[in-house]
Amino acid sequence: MIVEEALLAAAGALVVLAVAVLYRAVRGPTMQDRVVAVNVLGTNTVVILALLSAALDAPSFLDIALVYALLNFLMAVAISKFTVDRGGVM
Amino acid sequence: MIAPVGYALVAFVVVAAVATALLRDVLAAIILFTAYSLGMALLYTLLLAPGVGLTEAVIGAGVTTILLLLTIAKTVRPTDGAALERPDPRAAVACGALALVFGLTLPGLPAVGDPDSPVVAYERVTGYYLSQSYADTGVENTVTAVLAAYRGFDTFGEATVVFAAGVAAMVVLRQEVFT
Numbered sequence: 615m616i617v618e619e620a621l622l623a624a625a626g627a628l629v630v631l632a633v634a635v636l637y638r639a640v641r642g643p644t645m646q647d648r649v650v651a652v653n654v655l656g657t658n659t660v661v662i663l664a665l666l667s668a669a670l671d672a673p674s675f676l677d678i679a680l681v682y683a684l685l686n687f688l689m690a691v692a693i694s695k696f697t698v699d700r701g702g703v704m
Numbered sequence: 705m706i707a708p709v710g711y712a713l714v715a716f717v718v719v720a721a722v723a724t725a726l727l728r729d730v731l732a733a734i735i736l737f738t739a740y741s742l743g744m745a746l747l748y749t750l751l752l753a754p755g756v757g758l759t760e761a762v763i764g765a766g767v768t769t770i771l772l773l774l775t776i777a778k779t780v781r782p783t784d785g786a787a788l789e790r791p792d793p794r795a796a797v798a799c800g801a802l803a804l805v806f807g808l809t810l811p812g813l814p815a816v817g818d819p820d821s822p823v824v825a826y827e828r829v830t831g832y833y834l835s836q837s838y839a840d841t842g843v844e845n846t847v848t849a850v851l852a853a854y855r856g857f858d859t860f861g862e863a864t865v866v867f868a869a870g871v872a873a874m875v876v877l878r879q880e881v882f883t
Contacts (some may be wrong), residue, residue: 639735
């Protein structure tokens with residue numbers, strides 16, 4: 615029981631940290647800052663999902679965490695490629 | 705203990721949504737929209753609808769971002785310095801009032817897992833889906849079973865709409881294949 619509470623508390627703390635990272639994503643000032651900020655948010659999400667999965671005893675959450683881990687990489691590459699040569703995504 | 709995590713997530717989602725609406729650079733708005741999708745997927749998952757969360761992750765954060773990036777390749781960036789749009793006061797008041805009205809309806813909603821909520825109290829409908837959905841459809845998660853099997857024709861209609869939109873886009877762009 616205490617372990618679940620601690621895992622949930624850790625998840626809550628990470629969500630609060632995500633709000634702090636969101637400030638960097640909004641403020642910028644450069645687009646690279648925003649890309650890195652969203653990348654950090656994605657990694658953060660994966661960790662939160664893993665913590666929730668352990669705390670709520672729901673292994674299916676790990677599937678979503680996996681999808682995010684894959685997607686996060688794709689997002690960073692797509693946005694970076696777009697900013698390097700603006701107009702070419704694929 | 706789970707409620708504070710939910711409240712923090714709601715705050716995150718609201719901040720991301722407002723920032724998406726106000727940022728003047730379209731690329732920055734798209735990046736913030738990704739953050740918004742991350743928060744929404746986490747919220748859905750926290751409300752024990754992992755199927756919806758997975759869809760939000762793939763469609764909201766993945767496909768939509770790529771489509772929007774492809775779209776803004778045809779646009780130009782704002783040249784003057786301001787990062788955030790200064791919203792029209794009347795529009796801001798109208799949006800705020802609408803959000804307030806929606807917010808006022810929130811206390812009317814039953815709490816998550818409330819035994820007296822109508823969904824649980826009318827046992828016949830809910831009980832049928834909870835007890836029979838696996839036997840009927842072979843899908844373990846009841847929410848996913850309702851979305852993908854019981855509401856299958858509805859989902860089929862949605863797929864038809866998406867297909868029609870794709871065909872219309874190709875007609876407008878005068879292309880015969882997706883490039």
